[in-house]
Amino acid sequence: MAHCDHVSWLELVEGNGGPFVSYGWRFAQVIQEMHAPEKQFPQLIFFIGRRQKNTALHQLCKSKYRPSDKRDAINLRADRNSVRSSHPRIFADWDPGRRGILPAFNSPKVCHRKEDIPVNWPTTSWQPHDLILARLAFLFCDVICIFADDIGGLEATISLLMTWANIGSSSSLPPHIRPRVLIVTGNTSNTEKILNDNDLFFNIRRGENASLFFSSFMDVKISNLPSNELSPDARYLRLDTELLFELHDARRIRETSGVMFSATHLNALFEDALQHTARDMLIPYNFIHASRKGNLLDGSIVSHLLMFTRQGIRAHVPYEAVASYIASAILMDAYPPSMHGARVISIDGGGIRGIVPLEILTMMQDVLGSELPVLNLTDFITGTSSGGIIALNMGKCQHSVKVSKEAFCQLAKQFFSQHQKNTNRFGRLFGTLFSDGMYDATNLEEVLVGHFGTMRMLSTPSTKVLGWKAAAISSTIDSGSPVLFTNYNSETPPGKKQGYSYVQTDMRDGPYVWQALLPSVNIAGKSYQDGGVRPQNNNPLLLGLSEIRRLWPTTPIPDVVVSLGTCSALMEHSPTVSRFRNVLMDGMLLRGYRSINSSYDGEESWKQVKNLFPAEVRSEQNFLRLNVPFPPGSRPSIDDAGAMDTLSQWVRRRVNMIDIEQTIIVLLLSSFFFELESQPEFHSGLFHCFGSIRCRASARAVIRLLSSLHTSRMDFYKDGVNLGLSLSEKDICDDCRRYCRPVRFFVRHLDEKISLSVQHRGSQRLLSQFPKTVQSFIDQQGLDCSFGLANHGIPLQIQCDTCEMKIKGEEITLCNCILSTGVPSTYGFVRPHHLH
Template sequence: MHTRSETNWLDVSRSRDGTFVIRDYGRLGQIASELVRPGHQHPTLSVFLGKKTKDIALQSIFPQNNIRRTKPRASIGLRYDMITVDSDNPILFADGDLSTDRDHHDPMPGVHDYSVTWDHSIDALKLIYACLLFLFSDCVCIFADDYPNLLTVAEFLVVCTRFRPASGLPEAIRPRVLVVLQNDPGNAMIDKFHEKLREVDSASFSGSFYSVNLFYLGQAYSESTRYDSLRTWIKIQTNNIQAARREKWVWWNILHLKALFLSAIRQFTSDDPPQFDIVKASREANPVTTGLSSHISHFLELGVQEGCLLEILLSAIASALLMDHYTPEMILLDPKAVFQTLYRSSIVQAFRNYRGPAFSRPLAIIVYDLERDFVRQFHSLVDRGLASVDHRREQLLSMNYELGRLQSDRICLYCLVRTAQHALPCCHNICDVCPQLFGTPVSSAEYQFTLSSCLLCNSQAKFVVDVLPPTMNPTILAIDGGGVRGGIPLEYMIMVQESLGPGCQLRDLIDLAIGSSSGTGGLLVLGLIGMEWDVSLCSEKFDFLARRIFRERRQPVVSRLLHAILGQDSLLGNIPKWLSWFLHDSCYDPRLFDTTLQDAFSRYKRIFDPACGTSHPTLQSKPKFGVVAASIAKDTRSFIFGNFNAVDWFSKGYDYELFRAETRDTEPLMWEVARATAAAPFFFSTAHLRDIGSFQDGGLQDNFAAGIASRLYRRIWPSKNGIARLISLGTGDTGPSSERSPHFRHVFRDGFLRRGFDAFMANLGAASKWRLLVEQLNSAVRPDYIRMDVSLNDMACTIDNVEAMDDYRNLVILQPGSAKQAREAATALLVARFYFALDHHVEETFSETLTWCHGTIRCKGPAKPIVNALRQLHPETIEFTTDSESLVKFGGLGDICLTCGRYKKHVALLLRHPAEEKNIYLRIGRHQKWRISGFPASVQSLDTIQRLGDHPFGRPDHGRPSIGPCDSCDSQPSRFRGLRRKRTSSISAEDMGGKRVCIVG
């Protein structure tokens, strides 16, 4: 039997705490799912208000609908016309009353309640009509005979118009109101009706309605004839308003309508509802970049500096903004309204922040010219049927004779709205999204894109961009500083690499590496990621650098003579040496230091250069890396030099500064950055970076690399919900001191030099900071944070004693359990390269029945070496599991596609609800298990991150593929996947009645 609640749409009810709520039964979304081509069907919506007469009229106007059996129990119902449901313009009709005297019950599953603050339910119902339904309606038919008199209808219309205008939509597409009567009520009543309407000024009235007309059915005609004329009037008016929507660029499909209505109801029920703006509503899921004004002003400064014409710069900005807004699914809104609503304020602010030579034209004229160009380009791409991405490509290619001269290491010049993250061989840079828009996905790897040429300069060098998948969290390597004590983290790295085997390189498992202080962390990160050394070469280079740099402290000739005459322990012989150290600001020769670093890190390689040498046929982007240095200003701050940008690079509200030069030529050289991060006070003089400033050892501010890395990654990947792994490598723990503070200061032993030196050395220890970091974590994710360090026991804490380097290494080798810890760290890194991706959108379920969701476990990076390394480490049984069940066995190389070489494992998760938090692990044997990347997370959150659900206004990637096609992978069905039949108009809610179907895989 058919359930009448199927057509319920909106209601006003009381919640358990006595407050009023607007109850949405989700009917509009249900209809959207039942239409056969929802993305290409542009519905009309008519609202019918009344009681018995209204029901009789609906039966005649929509004869194919069973009006009586599908009558809603809610105050407002929603149905579609069975005749036009498959057409390009299906007719939707809502019907209800002006009063709510129905019984209300607790909400059923699938019903959403929105709290409101009004005192009376009738007023709330009128508000729903005025500010929600009429906002999206074409025609409003009010059957006056169902109410006491015509004045009641007029009072209702006056109430509607006295609310603020519902939107800034054009007047031509506001609803046409038709007041339906059986017979002419007489001139006196009609005059009172119009007199009541004139209480509202014309501006307020036109803000709500396009027109109000009286319509007489007439008793002399048959019922069918009377309602035929009403049907004809409604059809004419809906056709007119649909034509007006197309003309005014407000022509939405059913998916747009659903999303706009949900946005309107959320805004309507907020504490201080603003005027509803359809343009802003279309960008709720993909808001305009916060720092757009900073990006545009930077672009203008670069363009003017390189002598580009202002018209060229404005045209480039216009096409970039078009690509930002008009994704393929976006409703084609009026471009003038789009520009003024979304971009104008940022453009004005950009020109105000502009620091270059003054323009000859006033600001208002420049902004007007940009708006006009934006509108012109919009109409051009619409007339040609061109996608905005392809239009942007054409624009860049046509203007690269001028734009090719521009270089920026801060913003992506392809889109202008995102930050530069990858350095191209031609000295231009690109963000994480534009490779997907303008490149080709690599078939042999996940989320890699090939750019065959540069659109800005026509450079033909191929470049592969590696991007972190949406559902994968970053793996971070953080190395503390400690001078020659760097042998400790190096030995751990060697042991981890030995566990991985020769075929899987440690750097291929890292997404972000941060190093700090006194040479060790910074130099190792620069070598491992920046120079692409393997771990054994890092070890060799580090030993060579340390032994050469710390070979001998500075000793003037006078000091040598005095020591020769008076003996090596002579205080008088040390005085010239100490004076020399003081005057040179270091006890080691900085020229030798500079030369040694130049030999190791190249004299010409810059911090933001692409990976691989120029002889390599295909260059590839590197993992992100950064090293920490400290300014020598009075207000000492940490500076991070790296090959990435923060999303909010323009923000100043942080306790550190992420340095980024404006162009590639002004980026610091690799050896200069190494010099800056290793310039420990007393040991070395400060490092001067040309046009940047002078810097010293980063350990003075942030020697605990994991601490700054855990703060920094959120600025690089703000959408990530956490870290997959954080491997923190220490340089030795001195342990808590048992020495008590003395009661008095010894004149010589407790001088300020000794105290300052001891304080600096104590700052190298980070064990207490690690404990504090872990204590602040949720207990569920603590296993993902791994600290590898060793106790120094009674060894001296020094950073320049090269004779102790082997002893420091031996501490790691001889420490019980260090090999096991390295093996576990290697396993944790390997497992963190696996991530889960949903196959399809997961619909929210409201029954108590368990349901399945289907997806695939994938592998980021070189799949075969990773799988091989994992199998070599653990030849025993390995399987994917959740917290409560086994999913599927790990098949090793058998899970890798022979055609494309990618790893792909189908799994199915059993869910109580999509919001339920889940974990997926790789379990080895019976007890050991490691979480794969991206978890803990709910399937609902993964669905949102992947943007699989309804995104009627498009996605930032414009729906471009993220993975290359593979005939083998694409044709292989999941053995778990159940079939879910989509409803069509022929199998509708109104035909099926109250049956509930649950299909599981």
């Protein structure tokens, strides 16, 4: 590991449209020197001057002091004498006579991270250095110590202070949390001291300047240095004492106001304020809002509080008790202690043709075997009409594919055998126009109630396992807008812009399951109808993807989408131009009839939805459509129960087993996901990332099935480079039975998009959520959320000591290798020369 002696905190370098701020993560380096940064509360002293400033800094900042190699930079150092105390001192320093803009092409540093940040400079006569100090650096200072003799005397010092006061502070904290100013002058007589004080009071504390000055600074005082004939220790003893007094007073006020930040929080706030200042430095910086990043308040908090208060009033709970409970909840939320995408199955509607997706699912289950149900490779399942019956049977009732298929066939035959169909398609069309749908809703209700019984959408499943989210598509009768029957609650209503809503009832467990599947139903004073009435919703994929974005906001793009059709006319043949016009065959009535029929074909909706996504998302690897054309001859109608056996056999003949296996492989590999174990560390010009590959399904069954489908060794790759790690059952823990494979690799920068994949059948199959940046993993896992997470740091899975020891062992091996050689071991790594 390269040793770093650089102390530069902030620099201005050449850039397009104005200087860039160059930041070398110096604040974070200083914080790392502290032994318990989450429990230490540092205070920052800013020295401004030249020679006298350097002498004082050398005397008061007890560190391995050496002058900075960048004289135009703002520097930052830790006081070694206080670094282990509860209130460590941090010293910043700058020479106001050095305001140069450094060249953009400096030699890159390999000992520390560095970033040049473009700044949206306001149109003003103020110099960039003054803007950065007033709007950024001073927000985190407790004391500003200006050595007047270094910058031209007291008059020049006052002019500099008024420049910063005119620029103004961007802090949202109260005015008494502003930094204190200590002006240090050389050895002067008592008379000169009195005159200096008078000049200071006259120029700063007079009416027109006082309000301006004290909106940016808490106080201003003058300190006189003794004669330089004294030893350095003796000469700066008084200044050290005065600084300690000012720091103590500043600390007392901060603690009283509740803004005494820990070292961890101070660093996080500074890095956020730096980005804020670069975007728009004229907008005030809100410390409260910054502390909520990664733990944002939900938009429904006001409605929740109102509901809670009303319930308390209704139950005659004392006001003090309600207020105390709310205050406690807010406190817990405000101070919390401190990955993969969804897999979707979408099923089209189509009456008895629902046997088509069920037969496809059966073929998939045949490949998976009995140990790995299709449902275990799914997170969200949605359907319309008959697809809704399948979705609720599997997702809500948690039935297997076999049981769901048997139940569907029984329901269809039981209902449609009672229904007298017209043998003529025109008869069926006119019958539909003069009745409530193509079949008797009363008979259907009896059949569905007999199957689902009194089960409600939000009731606890008989298995006591809550894991699969299911949604059946319906719509309102008055406007036809989509409505979802779901087996889960939503934090907030989707809102008018979403274009759909949820069924709301007064019942705690929601509506009955069978109500979601009726052609028309009245619930809580609102009327709903079969979602397939709107042709665009007969394929429910678009609504399902909208739900994915709401349910998994951090991973809005699903890992895998499997869309199952119910036969399609669009797959039969390409359209041809008719040689003649036949009014009977091509007249308006038949054209309209064919148009209505084709509008319900889910294949067209599939193409439209798929094209909404970028090419890398809608690749054949993870966006899959399984469907068949109609069988030859007359097409089976949606109420022809006798055609189900024929359709099942037709699906078996037409669906390519290669497509089934391809879908299975994608679902299996999407079970593997990557987690960072800690924030990446910067060494030798690269970020060293350490994490582990996990599996969210039964790892042994998944690996064995993948091995049976591909007998060769399956290796993990990063961006096409073999990591030297294979997919093996050996990485399944003997204690917890879960998969854990430690992985290590390099990236040039955290926003570099990477891909982790498995080599399978000669091609690389991406793991869950890849390609992705390392920074997105940091954000998603909250590794840099210094102010805590909404889950209060509660682990999302039971921790296994054996797995943790395995991961820590790999990490220690890595650290020892870097410390001893400066170069990481090659095992599990992508070497630097591969990173291009």
